[in-house]
Amino acid sequence: MTTTSPPPSATAERPTTPALQADGVTKRFAGVTALSDVSFSVQPGSIHALVGENGAGKSTLIKVLTGVHRPDEGRLLHQGVETSFGRAADAQDAGISTVYQEVNLVPLLSVARNVFLGREPRTRLGLVDVRRMEREAAEITRDLGVDVDVTGDLGRLGLGIQQMIALARAVSVDARVVIMDEPTSSLERREVDTLFTVARRLRDQGVGIVFVSHRLDELWQLCDAVTILRDGRVVHTGEMAPLTRRELISHMLGRDIDDVAAHGATGFGDAAAGVGSAPGADADADAAAGAGPESAGGASPAPEGALVGSGVGTTTATPALSADPVLSVSGLDARAALHDVSFDVRQGEVLGLAGLLGSGRSETVKAAYGALATTGGEVRVGGRPVRRNSIRASLAAGVALLSEDRKAEGIIPELSVRDNIVLAVMDRVSTFGVISDRKVDELVDTFVRRLGIKVSSPRQLVSQLSGGNQQKVLIARWLCTEPRVFLLDEPTRGIDVGAKREVQGLIDELASRGLGVVLISSESDELVEGSDRVVVLRDGRVSARLEGDDVTSSRLLAALVGDAAPEGGTS
Amino acid sequence: MSTQTTTPEARVETSRPRRRLDAAWVARNGVYLALVVLVLLNVVITPYFVSASNLRLQLIQAAPVIIVALGMSLVIGTKGIDLGVGSVMALSAAIMPLYIGYGTLPAILIGVAAGLVTGFVSGTLVAKLGLQPIVATLAIFVGGRGLANVIGGQIKNLSDPGLVRLGSGSTLGVPNTVLVAALVFAVVWFVVRRTTFGRGVEAIGGNPRAAELAGLRRARILLIVYMVAGVLAALAGVLAAARSQASDPRTLGLLMELNAIAAVVIGGTPLTGGKVRVVGTVAGALLMQLLVSTLVAQDVPDSVAQMIQAGVIVVAVWVQLGRKRP
Numbered sequence: 001m002t003t004t005s006p007p008p009s010a011t012a013e014r015p016t017t018p019a020l021q022a023d024g025v026t027k028r029f030a031g032v033t034a035l036s037d038v039s040f041s042v043q044p045g046s047i048h049a050l051v052g053e054n055g056a057g058k059s060t061l062i063k064v065l066t067g068v069h070r071p072d073e074g075r076l077l078h079q080g081v082e083t084s085f086g087r088a089a090d091a092q093d094a095g096i097s098t099v100y101q102e103v104n105l106v107p108l109l110s111v112a113r114n115v116f117l118g119r120e121p122r123t124r125l126g127l128v129d130v131r132r133m134e135r136e137a138a139e140i141t142r143d144l145g146v147d148v149d150v151t152g153d154l155g156r157l158g159l160g161i162q163q164m165i166a167l168a169r170a171v172s173v174d175a176r177v178v179i180m181d182e183p184t185s186s187l188e189r190r191e192v193d194t195l196f197t198v199a200r201r202l203r204d205q206g207v208g209i210v211f212v213s214h215r216l217d218e219l220w221q222l223c224d225a226v227t228i229l230r231d232g233r234v235v236h237t238g239e240m241a242p243l244t245r246r247e248l249i250s251h252m253l254g255r256d257i258d259d260v261a262a263h264g265a266t267g268f269g270d271a272a273a274g275v276g277s278a279p280g281a282d283a284d285a286d287a288a289a290g291a292g293p294e295s296a297g298g299a300s301p302a303p304e305g306a307l308v309g310s311g312v313g314t315t316t317a318t319p320a321l322s323a324d325p326v327l328s329v330s331g332l333d334a335r336a337a338l339h340d341v342s343f344d345v346r347q348g349e350v351l352g353l354a355g356l357l358g359s360g361r362s363e364t365v366k367a368a369y370g371a372l373a374t375t376g377g378e379v380r381v382g383g384r385p386v387r388r389n390s391i392r393a394s395l396a397a398g399v400a401l402l403s404e405d406r407k408a409e410g411i412i413p414e415l416s417v418r419d420n421i422v423l424a425v426m427d428r429v430s431t432f433g434v435i436s437d438r439k440v441d442e443l444v445d446t447f448v449r450r451l452g453i454k455v456s457s458p459r460q461l462v463s464q465l466s467g468g469n470q471q472k473v474l475i476a477r478w479l480c481t482e483p484r485v486f487l488l489d490e491p492t493r494g495i496d497v498g499a500k501r502e503v504q505g506l507i508d509e510l511a512s513r514g515l516g517v518v519l520i521s522s523e524s525d526e527l528v529e530g531s532d533r534v535v536v537l538r539d540g541r542v543s544a545r546l547e548g549d550d551v552t553s554s555r556l557l558a559a560l561v562g563d564a565a566p567e568g569g570t571s
Numbered sequence: 572m573s574t575q576t577t578t579p580e581a582r583v584e585t586s587r588p589r590r591r592l593d594a595a596w597v598a599r600n601g602v603y604l605a606l607v608v609l610v611l612l613n614v615v616i617t618p619y620f621v622s623a624s625n626l627r628l629q630l631i632q633a634a635p636v637i638i639v640a641l642g643m644s645l646v647i648g649t650k651g652i653d654l655g656v657g658s659v660m661a662l663s664a665a666i667m668p669l670y671i672g673y674g675t676l677p678a679i680l681i682g683v684a685a686g687l688v689t690g691f692v693s694g695t696l697v698a699k700l701g702l703q704p705i706v707a708t709l710a711i712f713v714g715g716r717g718l719a720n721v722i723g724g725q726i727k728n729l730s731d732p733g734l735v736r737l738g739s740g741s742t743l744g745v746p747n748t749v750l751v752a753a754l755v756f757a758v759v760w761f762v763v764r765r766t767t768f769g770r771g772v773e774a775i776g777g778n779p780r781a782a783e784l785a786g787l788r789r790a791r792i793l794l795i796v797y798m799v800a801g802v803l804a805a806l807a808g809v810l811a812a813a814r815s816q817a818s819d820p821r822t823l824g825l826l827m828e829l830n831a832i833a834a835v836v837i838g839g840t841p842l843t844g845g846k847v848r849v850v851g852t853v854a855g856a857l858l859m860q861l862l863v864s865t866l867v868a869q870d871v872p873d874s875v876a877q878m879i880q881a882g883v884i885v886v887a888v889w890v891q892l893g894r895k896r897p
Contacts, residue, residue, distance in 0.1 A: 371784055395786045409784055412777040414845035419770060424785040426767040433766045477785065 160191025468499025650844025655711025675733025690801025
């Protein structure tokens, strides 16, 4: 085909044949529609951003584009010709390469071997022509501006360089389309820059690139065009440059732009005078950062009694609310994930933890629970420091974590409902390691009844339950530990509406009984309705804190959009 | 925003168990069915099958496999594998004669301790250093027999009366080796069904990350499991040596790891971990033993017998997969 490389910004306009195009694609899984009439096209010589929150359909679309899934409806056009990839390898043969977050190359082989894996040049005897392979690999990497010894093992190189080699491989197969699926999420800043240089060079050679990233700021640095998905539909597609950060996020979250803008502008204009310059644009929206009283005192461990009044949520009359934090997190650092995150949770309070995907919400609660290695900071429960990076110490101190990923980090599928419920308290229901059926039954019966878990028998396998009931089993597991602090990561994700209401009601009830609750939810309404205060995270830092009357949907959205300079957890 | 993120499997699962009950039942109980069928077949076609002496012989021959397979079932329950058990049998049988001078019991204990040490080594490699179980135990497989050869040299005759009684004697009409196997079975059954440790084994096999988040000590449980498997293998080695009144490090316990794995798998314990079937494992071991002796009794050539065994293993795994396939 012709490889024209016109100035990238112009390509989106020009009626060139798209390098790869999905036309009206619909894809369903077991009755759930993952993609609905999605049209998407990548022009040659253009970098096209594909964005959306969790569940928006990004990964399904990528799988359709790379031949992993076949569309139920709609067409796939490659260089203008209708195609159907029977297998993923067909897409590869057609010149579509994918670079994943996890490098899927062979670490123990040399760089050159990896570049030519599966297509090694041969000598006349049919042996691998090592010299030619290394010479050509060196040329390719040099062309990409990567300085590396191609004879060395790939595994010895940094992740960033490995990504680059994956790209080099894409170049060497003469890929016309490269799909980069969150390539930067585990890279350092410097590595990202080099990767972008390489990507731009590929673009200038006429390659069409699909770029997926949760680091939104990167999009404007690199991309020419953008397509935004929400709930399996395309909600916006167009050029990257004219789109503001606020517009992008409004599209992702499904909020009216004017709505966000209006509330964001009026509400905070004066209140947050102290918050500094906005790096992007739209200074009117930066307000949300630290409008509440706490912003003055930073995250000092005891935010005084004045806050007690403002902590009246929609949920409880909070008789149990006390001034002393039951959980106090200060200066939490985790390599590349968290930077100086601080917050307090008082008894009887629900603290919302907000942020876009990749902002470090889950990492924060995991770190507070000891399940994610921290490099600094302190966690105190009831004023007492908890040993760092120890799940058992956290459990003993009265912290419980309901993980976001029910399947990978929650249920034990081969065990029964009752065994799953008592998993974290096996020491308490046993004597010298022998489990007491009576004690287990007492505990299990109580929680099955209290939480309304629908089971034919407690001895039923947990994997046979619906998502909502599995979630209740897990909540029961943690309530058995009689926690003082309950960290809930997306407690209502993937469960039906009825169960969702029940879980939300339960959260309120727990708080009213004096638990400290940290609630993470991607649904801003749920977060606002359920929380007394909200801490907003961005890029692993606290970017805003909402309290009292500021805990509203529009202010939360404004804070999420926030072009504000990060407030950071001051120490 | 709506609940668009509902995972597809959440809906499918509710209706699955009833529809697949039959396949599940066969997968769970197939080994017992097969055992009953094989016994009935033998009653008809094999002369003297129902005689006490023949039944004794079958059980005596199955005893070491049962003991090793019970340890193996724990390892497989954690999603691991132990290839070292055959070599550990040889090792314990090679060490024991060196200390027979101190008396029967001390010698036995030292032999068994060899399994504790090898289990500690492979367990540490797996649990602390994160080596793949197949690699860690392959080291024991190779090194253990090498060491046994160095220590044992050549065949040793064991005429210690205590050992002879253990290997060939009976208590109340039941062979002593069978009694030991029955005791091991009872203990392992109790541990798996009734103790926090057993629950921990299945939990870390089923979902290691979830188990750790629930405060289970994954590394410790893994270490103990490999040590138990080592001890049971060593015990089987002692019994085998006591029965044959000889210890030959080159042949003792040869291929035992494969027989044990076969017994566990045929018994319905999935290689993917998360579930330990103790009774099934014993039935699996008995089934393989009975199968071999039936084929021998019918004068089926060894080579054909091996192929039939292979067929049984494949069918067993296939039936299990049928249960899991969506």
